[in-house]
Amino acid sequence: MKLFRSTAILVLASFGFSACAEQTAAGGPEMTVYRSPTCGCCGKWLEHARQSGFKINDVISDDMDAIKARYGVPEKLASCHTAIVDGYVVEGHVPAGDIQKMLQAKPQVAGLAAPGMPMGSPGMEMGGRHDTYQVVSFDKAGKAEVFAEHGDNR
Template sequence: MAGGVPEIVVYRSPTCGCCGKWVQHLRDQRFKIKDVVSDDMQAIKDKYGVPREMASCHTAVIDGYVIEGHVPARDIKRLLEMKPDVVGISVPGMPVGTPGMEMGGRKDPYQVISFDKEGRYRVFDDY
């Protein structure tokens, strides 16, 4: 997969430990990462059009798509293959059991949601 997937630029707060764990999840899946630490995450979310309802702790950009929060690597790969007409995908909030938010065997149900410029949301994947 290396070489076939574009670099992902991850914006994260310097004080967030779970963001670093999510970045490691992507590295484990052979993503090439540019890690950008920022003290103003809201400005980044505004710049890339992340709706308040879709917000989480970190924001990433890959091949023109926004990845918000603890999205599993497999969903990012699927997004890049499908190339839907959306702004990006998100795991809103910080559900336990998502990549980077592991807490033993506990896994809360969660959804990966796609969002577009018109403010429409759709379930992209369900866990």
């Protein structure tokens, strides 16, 4: 009886894990987003990511500096929210298309950042204003390179 129960538990657990894996695949890549409870633009960026197929785990934090330090976000690249997806860090209002390109290419970087809070970036829409801005990739040493450019002239 004990063997039957153990086997039944293993079989049921494997169905549960399979269902979770299928649900994640169907819902797109999982992304954990850390954000301040008072930032409205972060919520708009979360919606942009959801609409682009990411499955979001929304984590509210009162200590974003500690989150950024934990994940190695260089201070000069900091923005308002920090996300983790497939082992990469995504800092700030990075367009979902750039994140998807990174996930497909799998570059040897720590992540992507849209430093500051560029107007016209996802979640920072302000009427017709669209500032030109760069999304940069960065490594664990903090070295940054341009990954993509966005704005009126792009």
